[in-house]
Amino acid sequence: MTLAETLKLAPVVPVLIIEDAAQAVPLAKALTAGGLYALEVTLRTPAALECIRRIAGEVEGAVVGAGTITTAQARQSAADAGAKFGVSPGLIDGEGVDGALPLLPGIATASELMRGMRAGFTHFKLFPANVVGGVSALKAFASPFPQAIFCPTGGIDAKNAADYLALPNVICVGGSWVAPADAVRAGDWGRITELARAASTLGKR
Ligand code: 3PG
Secondary structure, X not given: OOHHHHHOOOOEEEEEOOOOHHHHHHHHHHHHHOOOOEEEEEOOOOOHHHHHHHHHXXXXXXXXXXXXXXXXXXXXXXXXXXXXXXXXXXXXXXXXXXXXXXXXXXXXOXXXXXXXXXXXXXXXXXXXXXXXXXXXXXXXXXXXXXXXXXXXXXOXXXXXXXXXXXXXXXXXXXXOOOOOHHHHHHOOHHHHHHHHHHHHOOOOO
């Protein structure tokens, strides 16, 4: 599956911070039951790679990715764990479109976008979206950079996601609101499925 195909699976890519590997499979099942299939497990906890391994092996319908990839080595480790895509908060020196794993690099400025396009990328995470201009920035990028497609992430929630999804250069949005830390900790999978279901009907596909 190409990165574009993955990002088109649903309007929202959940951004997940999982502390306990035992939570990975029920969390991923709760999200896919709600209609969100591309799942970003951030490499911010010691359990992250094990979570990716378990989701990749056990959750049918989930397309698991790794987030917070900041080095070539992390891109490789995520691929080795079974991730199908990677997300980075920024551009990684020396890492282009070809590599261990399809990569969605983060950009915040026109210059970064131009560097990313020179490295062969067409799809970018706008990060942190709400800080670097949000919907206005994406509208402003559309005319000079018609080939660039975005998954804005950072500060996006159920209230503002549709504004982003209405933009022609937005393929999906990323966000953590569909898997709140307290619900994950409590194992409140029903609440997470409800949040995912609501998110899956937002905006366009
Ligand atoms: C992140 O990398 O933490 C994402 O941007 C998630 O941001 P959010 O918590 O504001 O959705």
